Amino acid sequence: MSAPQHIVIVGASGGIGSALVDHYAAQSPASLTAVARSALAPRPRVDTRRLDITDEAQLSDLADTLRSQGIAPNLVLVATGVLSDETGLKPEKSYRQQDAEAFRNVFEINTFAPAIIAKHLLPIMPRKERSVFAALSARVGSISDNNLGGWHAYRASKAALNMLIRNYAIETARSNDQMICVGLHPGTVRTPLSGPFSKNVPEAALFEPSQSAAYLAQVIDGLCPSDSGRVFDWAGKEIPA
Numbered sequence: 708m709s710a711p712q713h714i715v716i717v718g719a720s721g722g723i724g725s726a727l728v729d730h731y732a733a734q735s736p737a738s739l740t741a742v743a744r745s746a747l748a749p750r751p752r753v754d755t756r757r758l759d760i761t762d763e764a765q766l767s768d769l770a771d772t773l774r775s776q777g778i779a780p781n782l783v784l785v786a787t788g789v790l791s792d793e794t795g796l797k798p799e800k801s802y803r804q805q806d807a808e809a810f811r812n813v814f815e816i817n818t819f820a821p822a823i824i825a826k827h828l829l830p831i832m833p834r835k836e837r838s839v840f841a842a843l844s845a846r847v848g849s850i851s852d853n854n855l856g857g858w859h860a861y862r863a864s865k866a867a868l869n870m871l872i873r874n875y876a877i878e879t880a881r882s883n884d885q886m887i888c889v890g891l892h893p894g895t896v897r898t899p900l901s902g903p904f905s906k907n908v909p910e911a912a913l914f915e916p917s918q919s920a921a922y923l924a925q926v927i928d929g930l931c932p933s934d935s936g937r938v939f940d941w942a943g944k945e946i947p948a
Contacts, residue, residue, distance in 0.1 A: 711782035712737040719743045722898030724786030726916035730924055738778050760820040770827040779833045785842035789816040790861050798858040810860045817864035837885040844890030844938050851947045869938050876936030887930050890938035893919040
């Protein structure tokens, strides 16, 4: 499979997002746009853009700018996500710990932002060639694979994202039968997101960001249109809904 030539990576300041930028930059694509809420360090051959992914007007402006530059990305990667943060947000162990504000915060980043990114970037992607729209999901977003419970907001936000991915796959196939929309589970990675919750993960199952990025890129390279609407892990195995 030929390497993507016009790439947009959203969430490029995170551990996995930054590693994905490095991975694809090394392939010298025709264009690579790295987007993040915080300032990004300059990289050779990378167009870095700072914007708030929860601000639809800014996402609309990004799409307009890319369109005006003649860029039709054939790979869009949404590498955003939140599980806990310094404000006290953390995954719930019981329904008694559920909090409306926490739900809003988690869904805003994990579900709403990817949805609005899709709204503005899917229309500028090619319509007559293989293109991939991929968003980082999680194994815990699988309903049928949930045997532990807990983590209510995070699980629900990723399950909702998976449903959106399926919807986008159905809709985009009507105008481009080579379009692929997927969710990707990156594994357990040494990042601030998973760090507080990976103490019991075996060393062999804990990836460095660069490892995860390489695995995800390999999965993306192997996708075909019949895979659209599904969720795959870092090894290319499908995660059930």
